[in-house]
Amino acid sequence: MRLDKFLKISRLIKRRTVAKEVASQGRVYINNQAVKASHDLKVGDEIMIQFGNKKLTIRVESLQEQIRKDETSRLYTVLKEEKIESESF
Structure with missing residues (x-):
């Protein structure tokens, strides 16, 4: 499954186009390597996403095309x- 699609389905990022933008800005790493939105994910991959002033690291446990919101x-x-921490001058 493509990275941008996984981020949308998992609801880590609300829209697929936003997931593509984040990846193209170099703010998404899989197994410590910067990747594009089209990168194919595998179960067990570790994804690090940088949101503004926060870094989130997750491990992919399952790849499903459709899933209910509560699951x-x-x-x-x-x-x-x-x-x-932001540096102040």
Whole structure:
């Protein structure tokens, strides 16, 4: 499954076009490598996403084309959630 589609289905990012933009800006890493939105995911991949002042690291547990909203947490496990300190000048 494509990265952008997984991010939308898992509801980590609300829209697929936004997921594509985030990946093209170099803010998504899979197994410590920057990737494009078209990258094929596999079960067990670790995804790090940088949102503004937060980094979220998850592990892909399942790849499903369709899933109910209340079951999306089964698709991934949150490994780490960090705040990024902004430098003030």
